[in-house]
Amino acid sequence: MSRSHSNDALLLHRRQLLGAAVGAAVGSASAAIAGVSLAAEDSAAVRRLGPGPSPLGERSPFAEQARVPAMGIVSFTPHENLEGTITPSDLHFERHHGGIPALDPQSHELLLHGMVERPLKFSLTDIKRFPSVTRSCFIECSGNYFPFAGEESPPHLICGLTSQSEWTGVALSTLLREAGVKPGASWIIAEGGDAPLLNRSIPLAKALDDVLLVYAQNGEAIRPAQGYPMRLLVPGWEGNTNVKWLRRLEITDAPVMSRQETSKYTEPMRDGTIRQFSFEVDARSIITAPSYPATIAKGWQEIRGIAWSGRGKIQGVEVSTDGGKTWQPARMQGPVLSKSHTRFTLPWFWDGEATELQSRAIDETGYVQPTLRDIMKERGPGSGPYHFNPITGWLVRRDGELRFSPTG
């Protein structure tokens, strides 16, 4: 073996891993030898022709997947069943305020108007003629915390309203140059083509920075639940601003003060004031494996999870395997991209004793994911469900079962 693998964690633990894996596999290793000669004998069973090529490659019946619909208005991404960073498009979380409109790209148009030199209308075909940009990015609903099953809450209830896609579209700055923004303009009102015509106000500076008008998700047309034929991608900002089924962009000099930024998506603070425009998503992380409802066995396994921040790249993730007393740096899977889910991993030897697993994310601004206690101390008890990003944990019981722990 002439080369060594570059995984430091692996090298550190090599001897222990070796012992663990032999423990896992050695019971069947002698059977394995017999298995070699069985290869010819069992070939009658193995050598059955399978089905041929087909238009769509479906999932295995042994690995079916589903989002988890709830309350008639959302469905959760099942992070407990996912690896890597991409969320398959049909498992991207959904959140509607009036169901999914069935938009025909032949008749759908985007109107760009208000404080511009030239009001413009664009069809999907028009939009695709402009220079395109592709980037991976998460979208997270600002109300992404529903531990309503208590200890028996799986990851999809804790963090199932964040999902990650590779998006393709046109920079909003490109379209704004086409229309010519008038002096004094400072906001954009984005309006969707869904039943409530959901609208949100976005500062013009953000629009010119990194907002995209996207029409593709993970290589193909956006799914209807995600805004087909086009939506805004507002990197790092609360999901609600990423207006789906986009039909109108109005350039203004003030926010529209819509229902979605007054009665909803605002946060009462301890001093009696209301935090209105809290656009950026704070850094957060969750351990997706092991997690409820899994049961684990003693020995080596890998702790895995995702971390993200609306303010840029994840700088580090720390994991505690003793309920927050001590913390170890996790390995982060590269490439670490800005405003994207980042996968972290840490090898862990479970000795069979009860404990608690926790993770905390640190982003490139130095922000550290807070405890529940820290959040409550800052905001007060009536702070509501938005922008809630506490460190959470999984209690490991002596029988190997896991339970959700809000910690803090």
Added chain:
Amino acid sequence: MSRSHSNDALLLHRRQLLGAAVGAAVGSASAAIAGVSLAAEDSAAVRRLGPGPSPLGERSPFAEQARVPAMGIVSFTPHENLEGTITPSDLHFERHHGGIPALDPQSHELLLHGMVERPLKFSLTDIKRFPSVTRSCFIECSGNYFPFAGEESPPHLICGLTSQSEWTGVALSTLLREAGVKPGASWIIAEGGDAPLLNRSIPLAKALDDVLLVYAQNGEAIRPAQGYPMRLLVPGWEGNTNVKWLRRLEITDAPVMSRQETSKYTEPMRDGTIRQFSFEVDARSIITAPSYPATIAKGWQEIRGIAWSGRGKIQGVEVSTDGGKTWQPARMQGPVLSKSHTRFTLPWFWDGEATELQSRAIDETGYVQPTLRDIMKERGPGSGPYHFNPITGWLVRRDGELRFSPTG
């Protein structure tokens, strides 16, 4: 507008783009003004409640997708319908030698044996306990060129046997350390659990370098057509070596000389010799838009395509809009990853005259994608269908229709 966008191509062409887009949109721009007041009037039609959340987010009926099955043994990825770099898992190309086996992860086992200290057997659950690695990577069939519809060949016939996924699994080097490779070992024989028990030989040095045993694709379990529950990922090497439905890895000191590396997947050369193990995929590119069967209109649009190399990163892509007389550097969409599809783009003003669009890839080793003539000169007329990566083109007719051109 306080910030300028970083797309140099856009800045270069800004005035022309502006003219083009106004040309496209200005006809409807005055209608657009009326559209603003129509927003309230047409709201009865718009404001129909749509369907609520569901377990799987299906595609729009206006944007259905399908692979194109052919010859009973393959299906092609429809690159003409894709954006970005990810191939949706159900559109990943497929190539079987005995159909798709239906493997149950409860009973499927991987045997690692031969020149090792400790033969081992692993279930899917065992494999998932090891440190995981995630990487984006293409897989390309070595016989990826089927222009059998002549001029009316769309991209899926030219390049539909390459697809890109984010894969997750365990480094093969990790498993080899567990088993302990004996001195003198130099090859690994990988065998699949499909009807023909397809097998290929892989040098041990490659296995220790970057080969992964993967169980997840684009965030979730590999699809059956891609090798569920586990396959090899041999980055940059011809698809056939990425053995699917993996059930056996035998460590040896010589290749197995299987059917798939003697009667198939070998290339007769001009001097009468046969090139047997040509593992690495050479650099290649294709323009996916515009392409047959699209029809284009005069004015600005974006030329888009993908480029890849089995030898590392794509260093550059050049595009010709005059049939190969002159070449311009295309913009490459980052992050540019090793052994991955890289999206390239170039704004192009079509003046309505007949011409031909071509692309050529250059990889980080300095290798330049060859012309058909160069390939034939090197290999001779009987060289067969493998590792065929010529520059190809799209003829643009004066009526705006496109036709495939083998060029060279």
